[in-house]
Amino acid sequence: MQRGTPSDQRPTDVYFFATCLVDLFCPEAGMDAIALLEREGVAVHFPQDQTCCGQPAYTSGFADQARSVALKQIQLFPNDWPVIVPSGSCAGMMRNDYPRLFADQPELQAQARALAGRVFELAEFLLNVLQVKWNERVQDRSEPVTVAVHTSCTARREMGTYEHVHALLGQLAGVKVVTQEREAECCGFGGTFSLKLPAISAAISDDKADAIKASGAQSYVSADCGCLLNIRHTLEKRGDALPGKHLATFLRERLSTPDDKS
Amino acid sequence: MSARERILRRLRAAPQSLAPLPPDVCGFYAAERKRSAGDDRTQRIARFCGQMAGWHGEVIPVTRGSWAQTLRQLCIAKKVGSLLYGRNTPYAKVLEDAGIGGLTPYDRPVDVWKTDLFRDIDAGFTTTRGAIAETGTLIVWPDANEPRLLSLVPPIHFALLDADQLHGTLIEAMTAQGWGAAATPMPSNALLISGPSKTSDIQVTVAYGAHGPKELIVLLLVGEGEL
């Protein structure tokens, strides 16, 4: 799905929906995502009442519990501003699953649809709506680096935001993206799957860690905190020190060099 | 109430909020054809031969005057001691006059010679109803003259194909030949054959001659100028 291509109305204000994983485990990714948006001249609003998109309960088959949490989130964004989510997975939940979740409640479904229409995954928003062109104004002179990219399955298959991360990284001259074996394969996280069927989850995660190691990358990047945590903690357990970053953090660090002319 | 009635009743009781329109398959393929560059006879022949080669089938261009002698030579080269064929086809007379050793008509019910058919016949010869260029596929409709097992049991299958009957795709062949229409109802058995029998069931390694023919040789009838 292509969203917001190209936009003639550049938004001045956006909401930021951090996601529960970023909130508790990777707050720096949230801060960096906000910084990225702000440096493009956009005012970022963070509703303090946000919690979680509800996906863990939803995918576990506990729709009522997911609905009660989703209902709260739907009400957090009164203005008609875009809602930016630094996760393909959670953005996918809000864009595609919220309307389904409220299928039996027409009024709420209409609200869910209206929200779904302005939910953007971070990379998608930077590239398609803000149309960042860093290569024109930033000299990426920080240390050249090779990175492997892990795209979350939702981003790849549901949100269609696979190309976006690559396009953004492609704007940074010092960044070389290397491909890994079976790049399109899941990292094995799967939310509660990693707890329910740990042996299988571990087998898939180990293969992903092997593939990233074997790619020769110095670092890896993911636009989804769930996958990132899974890969990071898997590598750590094996004693591999390969650093991994959320896309937002990686981009913000590269773009904050003294050469940044903006 | 019978199982039939209970099954149908359950199906009929199910909600039907959507009633999809009949799919327009022919329209779909017509649109697809417009997207692709059209093909002429030469291209179709080339496509067919290439695809058939991919299936491990051999295609030998022949003419109306030469095919039977080519077949005779093939039988000698492949040490075919017995060639099974069907009587009363438009090609049978020429075949019978070609001097092929061990030519055996399939003119008895299988029941009376099943063991001999399985053990003693080296090759089978059939005509074809046409072929499909896109996939390298023969169209074979067995009948009383050319029974089903002709193209299945003998280890080598020789098939005679008239290049005039080469269609682009399966749907084109079905439409052109009117499959299932009142004038041409579906026969007892209709077959599409793409190469000799094969299997990849052991470690995804392809092996030919799983149960049926180990070799498929297509004699492709073309004009003198096309050889």
Added chain:
Amino acid sequence: MAVSELKFVPASEFKQRTGAAVADPHLRRSFRTAMDYLMAKRAAQFPDSAALERQRALAEHIRKYSLSRLPDLLEQLERQLTANGIQVHWAENGEQANAIIVGIAKAHAAKLMVKGKSMVSEETELNAAMEAAGIEALECDMGEYIVQLDGEKPSHIIMPAIHKTKQQIAKLFAEKVPGASYTESVDELIGIGRALLREKFMSAEIGLSGVNFAVAETGTLCLVENEGNGRMCTSVPDVHVAITGIEKVVEKLEHVPPLFGLLTRSATGQAITTYFNMISRRRQPGERDGPKEVHLVLLDNGRTQAYADEQLRTTLQCIRCGACMNHCPVYTRVGGHAYGTTYPGPIGEIFSPHSMGLATTHALPTASTLCGACAEVCPVKIPIPELLIRLRGDATHPASPGHAPLAGQGAAASLLMNVVWGAWATVYSRPALYRAVTWLATRLRALTPPIQSGWTRSRTPLKAARRTLHEELARRRGK
């Protein structure tokens, strides 16, 4: 052939089995290699993704249309087949189907039934029923023959013996096939099978096959295969019995090519199979071979349950290509046997709850990361992840109002999970409480437990950040 005890695992033990399944390096390598090969072959068949999407849309349309008219089409099929001289039988479950087939075999005093590949006959466990009736049921598809010889069940719906190496098969043949000596040559192994099975085709009184598509308008049964055993089983013995699920019917002959083209390309990356076998009649007067009797057994076995619900009905769009399992990260790791069902992998996870009930299969819908690879490659666009989520709900909850309960509805309901998710919803739908709980988690990070359920089995513990993003931003705003 001596029947050895089936090495078969109950679906209800799926969870317990997974540890052993992923720990078997031979099995892992067999599946990884084969699935990589099949994925690459499929991808090579679809170089133009836009064209593929058009074909998938048409195939989905055909399947949805066919299902929307299913009862009418089944009656039309029955009328047409009957007019063509083919006898039609209906079975609500496997037991009835097996009884019908045993009855036909007994009526012909059959001692040997040769079988073409039929997953539906695996579903009904026909072989066991035949053996119980004193009739040998011999699998003739090479892969099926191999697994039957070893007392196993297929581990893949298209590649039944994919879990076995050629060395294992060589050993098996040398031990169990009379006169066979040990060889690791695939050609020679297939030659051994060929020689043995051709003798059996000759002597069998009855042949069984599945059906890939049944065409209502013409009364035609279509079979897709490479080996020729399907043709042998349907044209050499005097009696041919076909068995199929009721969902396999399409209205017109022209509906077949789009489905057939996607089936073979999606399954094995072949543009077409060696044989496409269309059977519309028994042996006609004057014909010299072909079965003198043809029967079709139409099996329900839970399909009407899936059909009763419009969301679950999409399960029945399946044309059994197996692409979902080839692309499934879970299937690739555990292999087909771990599931304990006839159909493993994603399609099995959404179909088995209907054919076997949720009481035994409730764990299967959880065997997915919901990565969506299955739905992405499904040629008829079954929304498999959505159905998995739906079935996870059905497994843990009573039927929602207005919906008939599924067999085994709520079988995995647990007070503990209700409490956990209830508590979760309480915290996550009360912002102040949520902020308090997460604030506390950050302050207690030094106490992070070193063992965190399944997570730490292969990962270091998850540790809360020093401050939540909520707190960081509240501080920033306060400054």
